[in-house]
Amino acid sequence: MTHAPQLRIPACYLRGGTSKGVFFRLQDLPEPARQPGPARDALLLRVIGSPDPYGKQIDGMGGATSSTSKTVILSRSSRPEHDVDYLFGQVSIDQPFVDWSGNCGNLSAAVGPFSISNGLVDAERVPRDGIAEVRIWQANIGKTIVAHVPMANGAVQETGDFELDGVTFPAAEVRIEFMDPAADEDGGGAIFPTGNLVDDLEVPGLGTLRATMIDAGIPTVFVNAEDIGYTGTELQEAINGDAGALARFEAIRAQGALRMGLISHPDEAARRQHTPKVAFVAGPKDYVASSGRPVAAGDIDLLVRALSMGKLHHAMMGTAAVAIGAAAAIPGTLVNLAAGGGDRTSVRFGHPSGTLRVGAEARLAAGEWTITKAVMSRSARVLMEGFVRVPSDVFSQVR
Template sequence: MSESQTTFKPQLKVPATYMRGGTSKGVFFSLLDLPEVAQVAGEKRDALLLRVIGSPDPYGKQTDGMGGATSSTSKTVIVSKSDKAEHDVDYLFGQVAIDKAFVDWSGNCGNLSAAVGAFAINAGLVDSSRIPENGVAVVRIWQVNISKTIIAHIPICNGEVQESGDFELDGVTFPAAEISVEFISPSDAKNAMFPTGKLIETLAVPEIGSFQATMINAGIATVFLQADALGYLGTEGQEAINSDQKALQRFETIRAHAALKMGLIDNLAEAVTRQHTPKIAFVSPAQAYLSSSGKSISSEQIDLNVRALSMGKLHHAMMGTAAVAIGTAAAIPGTLVNLAAGGGEHTSVTFGHPSGTLKVGAQASQQDGQWVVEKAIMSRSARILMQGWVHVPASTI
């Protein structure tokens, strides 16, 4: 018998749930189900999550893991009971890089936020007194990455989470039950909503050009540009952007300079290790286009068009946190998003994205000369795709 056979150890089995939330999906864990060394932040936890997802993968496919080789499907979530007053659970999100050995903990996933409440109920992490036999369970979530509150309204039928329904979400093939998600005070309390102090800032990028930009901390740090300034219509789909490596590199360079201007990094080199934030998006006035599913979107259906990149690629729909940024910026007169939507006052906007349309509402006001947003609201859906265990080699941790 060879030495490798005598030293063989069975794979680790870790209880996990594979869930879709909004237009994303990821692997969900209850904190106490993780191996003890991975129950605390650090290299062991990151190593475990990387191996679960199948990263780093130089082939870019994540074939040997649960990831789907896109920013929307290379995600992990850790949920635990919360000891924070007036909250039910803590929610920690890890965006796993596909080709690098890196887990980005710098932001939230708004789409998967819709699945956290349902997961928490199913995992027994929400007190039974808060779950009606029939009706809506209000799950109070503490988002650990950004220290913010999220309220998820989870439909309950016969004491169980209702997953089936007739709510349709563009970017998701099948209808499901509607989940209303409220992002409370989504701007970063530690930083100004507009970090440069201006609604529209000039962003100079050496060897590329200068751009008018709205840089905002709401939902997730986001920089908005004008589509025409980049040479686009604003109605582009994934193929038009993601097949153009020169364009992707230009977007990444612009994003890095925006991160520096927003104070998110101290030098440009740090942008490589902060892929999840800020997001970069471009806006244009409402225009008709054909969605990725072949559905015609008329200009009358929407207030504006928005396209956004995540982890270096154009997103197939819209990140939930970026939708919060869109709704917030649209509610504040004078931002590029607000102007693309026609200017004036907006308590909600419907925007066009590559897969269709999405409506998001926000309540914003000025206090002591500073813009603040009370909350942003949108509807998503979520459901369990698979439950059981994920297996990783014992040598992983």
């Protein structure tokens, strides 16, 4: 009996923000996986260890959570004024598919450092010391991200004293700018797909909920915590162990996706797990973060809890943070009202792991809101580099 040998593929395992993922250079992928399609999906599923009916991803690089079941493919950009093309794949844990419908804001923080270290940015654009500006084309959603990466002695600086709630150890700060996060590739696109700051969203089994549905950073459906029986101070165990609660959130997400025009039938939501996100907001309250650290109501503007891939996130997705910042900057949205209303250019919100500040610049022109930029700070660090291995018969069942 013959056995398939393993492929040996150059890769790097990085933490970016509060997520981890396997990073590849496009040129290093096996030939069948260099183009979008079933072969690429099959490879990434096998790398991560999905689909896994046990829900553990033991036979792969995934960590069995939405934050750790991620892949990134990077290449030099052919687009003017950009250094690198960034493609993100959210790998389902228990189903055989990769969701390419959105970006990962947390892993965006690792794109610049990886690109510099792996020769994807022209050397003359990278200072020996100081801050390197990496211009990233986010290929999933057709938007620009600018990463400000610290350099020391000709190498990316990874260690430092910047602390990020949801990450155990400090590291170097990487400032991320999401440019025109609500614009499409041609510079257009509606930040509110329904045309309204707040809608009445009919959800079977729940009735009518007030909802802000915004497409900035990532399509997100915001509802009020009190309208669905929560306070906004909940931690993961309060929701992720409640199958009924998760089903209700999925129903909200499906109806939101339908109203936002992302799907044509609620049943399609199951095949689009990464987007939209669903989140609930409340005014500031004292609570204890998952680390045991008290968070005082006076230190935050509002509370936000968000779900990713069907589970309450342990901190906050970076793209959802962009949506929070954008919605907070626009008077009258549920996010803005939970933060106290009025005009604001930044907001500090409480999430299960602590707090996060995000800034956004909003502008009203001809009756339409636009977001010119959203800014936040994250950190990134290489955890392991070398090669991943997958059985060479990974492409044998691809049609």
